[in-house]
Amino acid sequence: MANERGYNFATWTNFIEESQIRTLLKYKVKYYFGGGKPGIMPTDIFADIMIDISNRYKKDSKLALDDFNYGPTGGQPWFRKTLAKRLSDVRKIPINGEDQWDHVTITNGSQQALYAILDTLIDPGDVIITPSPAYLGFLVPAVKLGARVLTVDTDNDGIIPEQVERAVHLSKIKFGKVPDLLYVVPDSDNPKGTTLPMSRRLALFDICENHNILLLEDSAYAEIQFENNLKAIKTLDKDNNRVAYLGTSSKEAAVLRVGYSVLPENVREQVLKDKGYLDLCTATLVQRILDEYYSKYIDQALNVSVPKYKERYEAMATAMDEFFPPGARTDPTGGFFIWWKSEDPNFNSSEFMERVAIPSDILYVPGGPFYPIVGHRLTEDGNDIIASVPEDNTMRLGFSYATSDVIAEGIEKLGKLMTKEIG
Ligand SMILES: Cc1ncc(COP(=O)(O)O)c(C=O)c1O
Secondary structure, eight states, X not given: OBOTTOOBOOTHHHHOOOOHHHHHTTOOOSEXXXXXXXXXXXXXXXXXXXXXXXXXXXXXXXXHXXXXXXXXXXXXXHHHHHHHHHHHHTSOOSSOTTTOGGGEEEESHHHHHHHHHHHHHOOTTOEEEEEESOOHHHHHHHHHTTOEXXXXXXXXXXXXXXXXXXXXXXXXXXXXXXXXXXXXXXXXXXTTOOOOOXXXXXXXXXHHHHHTOEEEEEOTTTTOBSSOOOOOGGGGOTTSOXXXXXXXXXXXXXXXXXXXXXXXXXXHHHHHHHHHHHXXXXXXXXXXXXXXXXXXXXXXXXXXXXXXXXXXXXXXXHHHHHHSOSEEEOOOSBSSEEEEEESOTTOOHXXXXXXXXXXXXXXXXXXXXXSOSSOEEEOTTSSOEEEOOOOTTEXXXXXXXXXXXXXXXXXXXXXXXXXXXXX
């Protein structure tokens, strides 16, 4: 369609809006419960790493020339080796750190891996199953590429496997297609903060095995767990054939735009082909910095940050329980977010944010964008597929960035404003 300057923009530009989270970045507020920004970072460690690397570059100009240059599309072998070792030692992913390092692919953030996987698997009309609600950074590219997004109910333990089984069955009848992908964030999901218990991980893996569906396991928050880490679904995938596992430095290290994934071989080949045209390669300098971090400092850094995130979570949960109007919140055991749903179906968290919260110096993310703009959902009884409708009386509250004091103060303020509004 031509705009006033006469350019013929692609169709998607008319129905895809700017990411709600990106839009919200323009607001500078005192009480920031918006995007998933890490607020506890080992900045001293990163400063030391950079001094150390600078000194090496001064002594070794060949190393500097290489590190400031183009590198392999899938990432530098030395960095992939470091990550392969950690994935195998700590997360028990079945790869051999020494000689299967090439199973690890480096991308510009896990966001790029999500996009490239969709880009290489999805033709218009293909079906993808996601939880309802789901990470908008996955939903929107899926819709943009023409996927039929089929959402499935979640409870306090995440997506419900029996409902997924029903969704696969009904997808065959209604769309004439077995879904290509099941997308989950098993550990402290974005946006709900829920964690899939082991029994559900096993059940979802089995469903994907039985119906030949690629299981996309987005582990963005797997290292930010307050009590204990559950086994990744990828640990069940002994032949590296069923699960695309994504990790990211963004939450557990720093936002240097580095994601790392372990993908079935044929998926990896296509993703690398795609990345070769998307950005050619990921900057070597950031891989150098993170290689130091992951090989020497990560445990020490997480031992500091995770308990602090837990403290912030507790500050938020306590204040919500005291000051929020009737509704229900989730009870995360890790990650960055709490999800809240008002008892009042007419409460519109997006409208309230613009009119009341932002002028009061408070920012959260309204729940609406975590439902597909165009999509389908399995009905609660599991017997039908109908159009997906956003639940606008919900919100995602991030506890990662503001300090505990600011969280307690801001949540009290927000709770009182909402109570005044809803009654
Ligand atoms: C669930 C999930 N996946 C992926 C991403 C993208 O992360 P990045 O591109 O920074 O690695 C995010 C970011 O917030 C996320 O919450």
